[in-house]
Amino acid sequence: MDLRELYQEMILDHGRRPRNFGLLEEATSRAEGHNPLCGDRLQLHVRVEDGVVRDVAFEGAGCAISVASASLMTQAVKGMPVDEAERLFRSFHSLVAGEPSGDGNGADLGKLEVFTGVRAFPTRVKCATLAWHTLHAALTDPDASVTTE
Ligand code: ZN
Numbered sequence: 001m002d003l004r005e006l007y008q009e010m011i012l013d014h015g016r017r018p019r020n021f022g023l024l025e026e027a028t029s030r031a032e033g034h035n036p037l038c039g040d041r042l043q044l045h046v047r048v049e050d051g052v053v054r055d056v057a058f059e060g061a062g063c064a065i066s067v068a069s070a071s072l073m074t075q076a077v078k079g080m081p082v083d084e085a086e087r088l089f090r091s092f093h094s095l096v097a098g099e100p101s102g103d104g105n106g107a108d109l110g111k112l113e114v115f116t117g118v119r120a121f122p123t124r125v126k127c128a129t130l131a132w133h134t135l136h137a138a139l140t141d142p143d144a145s146v147t148t149e
Contacts, residue, residue, distance in 0.1 A: 007114040010072075015064030020074035024057040029142035033060075033134030035126050036149050040066035044134045053077050053085055056135075063127055065118065070131035072111055082139055088112075089132045095119070096128045 024045035033042045040062025047055040056074045061067075073092075077085040084107065091106040093099075098119035118128045126148040137144035 004117060007117060010111070010114045011068040012064060014068035014071040018058075018067050018071035020057045020071065020078070022057050022059060024055055026055075027057075029138045029144075031134045031138035031141070031144040031146065033130045033137070034145075034147045035062070035066065035130045036147065037123060038063055038066065038127050040127055040130050042066070042070055042131060042134060044070075044131065044138050046135070046138045048082060048139070051082050053080050053082060053139075058131065062130070065115075065124055065127040066130050069115065069128045072114070073131045073135060076110065076112060077135065086136065086139065089136050092132055093129055096125050 024047060026047050027045035028048050029046050031044050033044065034040070042058050042060030042062065044058045045056065046053060056078055058070045058074060076088060080088070088107040088109070091109055092112055092115070094106065095109060095113070096115050096118045115128050118124045130148060133146050133148065137146045
């Protein structure tokens with residue numbers, strides 16, 4: 001199995017069995033995300049305490065890429081300081097949009113690198129970044145709503 005197949009496997013796995021899927025009783029903020037181009041919808045619940053993302057969960061429905069991206073995102077940012085989560089958002093966005101990460105201060109993307117292949121499909125970039133835009137909205141406004149359009 002080459003790296004690309006491994007990446008596809010991971011996206012399919014998270015798309016079918018998303019982690020951190022469901023409600024979060026003690027959320028401090030929530031945000032809705034919608035990607036009308038593909039029909040992806042998600043609701044993100046975040047609990048922030050002392051500047052740290054203590055817990056995060058999501059609900060919703062969409063294509064495998066949007067669900068897998070939300071699933072992997074929740075795993076990546078849980079327990080992370082808010083400013084690091086925002087830095088990861090910017091690095092992830094650069095990765096899938098095929099932009100250079102610029103100043104060399106990009107965050108370590110780890111498993112999120114599985115979305116590298118998305119940059120070849122511009123309409124899929126919105127699927128992959130929906131959860132991240134929604135997270136960004138939740139971290140800056142406790143009751144936000146975003147759309148990729
Ligand atoms: Zn999609």
